[in-house]
Amino acid sequence: MFTPFDSLHITIKPKGAICNLSCKYCYYLRKKSLCNNTDFSINLKTYINLLENLKNFANRSSITWQGGEPTLRGLDFFYEAINYQKIHGIKIKNCFQTNGTNLNEEWVKFFKENDFLIGISLDGPKNLHEKNRVSVTHESYYDKIIENINLLKKYGVDFNILCTVNKENVRYPREVYEYFVNTLKVNFLQFIPIVQSEKGSGFNRENVLNPQSITPKEYEDFIISVFDLWYKKDVGKVSVQLFEVIMASWLGTEHGLCEFQKNCGQALLMEHNGDIYACDHFAEKDFLLGNINEKSLKELFDNKMFYDFRAYKRENVSKECIACKYFFICHGECPKNWIVRDKEGKRKNYLCESYKRIFDYTSDKLLALIKR
Numbered sequence: 001m002f003t004p005f006d007s008l009h010i011t012i013k014p015k016g017a018i019c020n021l022s023c024k025y026c027y028y029l030r031k032k033s034l035c036n037n038t039d040f041s042i043n044l045k046t047y048i049n050l051l052e053n054l055k056n057f058a059n060r061s062s063i064t065w066q067g068g069e070p071t072l073r074g075l076d077f078f079y080e081a082i083n084y085q086k087i088h089g090i091k092i093k094n095c096f097q098t099n100g101t102n103l104n105e106e107w108v109k110f111f112k113e114n115d116f117l118i119g120i121s122l123d124g125p126k127n128l129h130e131k132n133r134v135s136v137t138h139e140s141y142y143d144k145i146i147e148n149i150n151l152l153k154k155y156g157v158d159f160n161i162l163c164t165v166n167k168e169n170v171r172y173p174r175e176v177y178e179y180f181v182n183t184l185k186v187n188f189l190q191f192i193p194i195v196q197s198e199k200g201s202g203f204n205r206e207n208v209l210n211p212q213s214i215t216p217k218e219y220e221d222f223i224i225s226v227f228d229l230w231y232k233k234d235v236g237k238v239s240v241q242l243f244e245v246i247m248a249s250w251l252g253t254e255h256g257l258c259e260f261q262k263n264c265g266q267a268l269l270m271e272h273n274g275d276i277y278a279c280d281h282f283a284e285k286d287f288l289l290g291n292i293n294e295k296s297l298k299e300l301f302d303n304k305m306f307y308d309f310r311a312y313k314r315e316n317v318s319k320e321c322i323a324c325k326y327f328f329i330c331h332g333e334c335p336k337n338w339i340v341r342d343k344e345g346k347r348k349n350y351l352c353e354s355y356k357r358i359f360d361y362t363s364d365k366l367l368a369l370i371k372r
């Protein structure tokens with residue numbers, strides 16, 4: 001049943017779903033209820049148990065520290081965690097996804113010394129960002145985030161901006177893009193469409209989206225506008241993840257965008273207490289593989305539920321997708337977004353029409369870049 005992975009990506013929630021912000025579209029805050037635990041802090045033993053498994057297991061592994069807000073676990077924990085990787089010669093790429101509010105010089109120096117890749121969640125200029133990314137205490141953190149982005153730049157830390165495309169900023173692609181590139185002078189951008197069911201994640205949810213979710217047409221218009229701006233003057237200077245992924249697909253090379261992979265199951269989630277789930281978007285009791293403090297990863301993987309999860313996308317993708325000329329790029333996208341029906345009544349990707357138009361619009365131009 002079990003096939004070892006070539007590479008494995010695991011997201012760790014060092015402070016569970018605890019966060020100092022309360023973003024309106026956050027899919028994870030409600031996950032506090034997953035654990036009967038009042039502290040939500042990962043301990044070193046749990047982390048070491050995972051690390052020892054990764055060492056023996058995957059040839060190429062990466063960890064993304066995420067939340068909630070991972071800085072809330074405290075820098076002392078991360079010093080110890082990374083020290084363990086170094087002492088035991090465990091080579092793992094560390095990524096860190098943060099809302100950017102809690103960083104300071106000490107954090108930034110630590111990231112630089114340990115070659116972390118940082119993702120800062122920012123939805124554009126202040127007026128757009130703060131429409132959804134609100135703090136628990138209602139104070140504004142925006143200036144602090146910008147100050148911390150400047151610290152990352154000062155110390156030469158690799159970072160990118162993760163911008164959700166939501167109901168508030170979707171009508172302002174130029175303002176958002178030009179703010180990142182011209183004002184903040186950031187060179188790596190990811191745009192994540194907000195498509196969120198009111199009922200949380202999981203397969204076979206009904207099509208009831210929360211108010212921050214965008215329509216396929218809105219997403220398509222946003223991305224095509226960003227593409228035009230990027231193509232006109234920033235090719236080779238600015239990296240936009242989606243365009244790189246489309247190019248990689250045309251070239252037949254690998255990329256790291258999980259949603260466009262052929263199979264699910266190579267991007268696990270570990271909660272602070274060691275519970276391992278099949279995917280960050282499926283952190284639900286039905287997709288709990290077990291706990292790393294009780295079983296090895298190999299034992300956790302040797303599990304019918306995980307086998308079924310890995311096969312689900314491949315075996316259930318709509319026939320319309322298989323026949324689609326862009327199947328080799330998007331592979332039906334992420335099953336969490338399979339909330340509309342195809343002509344046979346089978347579930348299909350909500351963003352399908354927008355992707356088709358984005359691929360139609362960009363492919364010739366991207367192919368021309370490849371041939372340059």
Ligand code: SF4
Nearest residue numbers: 258259264265279334
């Ligand atoms: S469900 Fe989506 S995010 Fe999770 S592994 Fe599959 S494609 Fe990736």
Ligand code: SF4
Nearest residue numbers: 321324327330332352
């Ligand atoms: S573009 Fe649409 S039809 Fe084509 S593979 Fe993607 S989701 Fe399926």
